[in-house]
Amino acid sequence: MLKELQIHRKILYDLVVHYLEPLSGTYGRLAYLAGLKDPSTGKYAHDKLAAVYGEEPVSEALGKCHEEMFERLLEMPLAQQEEDLRIYVSSLPNGIEWNDKHCVETTRSWVPAEAPDYLKELFCSNTAALCELLRHTPPKHRKT
Numbered sequence: 001m002l003k004e005l006q007i008h009r010k011i012l013y014d015l016v017v018h019y020l021e022p023l024s025g026t027y028g029r030l031a032y033l034a035g036l037k038d039p040s041t042g043k044y045a046h047d048k049l050a051a052v053y054g055e056e057p058v059s060e061a062l063g064k065c066h067e068e069m070f071e072r073l074l075e076m077p078l079a080q081q082e083e084d085l086r087i088y089v090s091s092l093p094n095g096i097e098w099n100d101k102h103c104v105e106t107t108r109s110w111v112p113a114e115a116p117d118y119l120k121e122l123f124c125s126n127t128a129a130l131c132e133l134l135r136h137t138p139p140k141h142r143k144t
Contacts, residue, residue, distance in 0.1 A: 004057070011053050011061040015046075026073045027081075027088035027107075033066040034110040042113065067112045074122060078130075085130050103131035 020029045036044045044062035073081065107127040111120050
């Protein structure tokens with residue numbers, strides 16, 4: 001059991017330092033983690049981490065990390081979620097042109113299957129509203 005926890009901690013450390021930290025914002029990290037899940041099997045995969053730690057421990061650690069990132073996003077104030085989503089969307093090739101329907105469909109795919117229903121509903125409600133806001137509100141210009 002102790003060995004499993006140590007491996008789990010090493011996987012998370014490598015994941016955060018090498019793959020999540022370079023990404024900007026919580027939505028970007030959530031999208032990245034969701035993209036590591038195979039929808040047909042429900043397993044998470046990361047070739048580089050699996051080569052070091054094994055497929056099963058990596059899948060478990062990535063699943064836990066995905067859930068944690070999802071919950072962390074929902075703990076953020078809605079205004080911060082809006083700014084974070086705006087940053088994520090503006091980093092995409094289509095930028096802010098990303099329409100709200102596509103925004104809602106895409107962000108729904110980021111919900112961990114294991115998340116409680118009430119959190120799934122909150123996330124979907126929040127992102128639907130935020131996607132609509134992005135479409136109607138010009139980006140905020142920050143003073144430097």
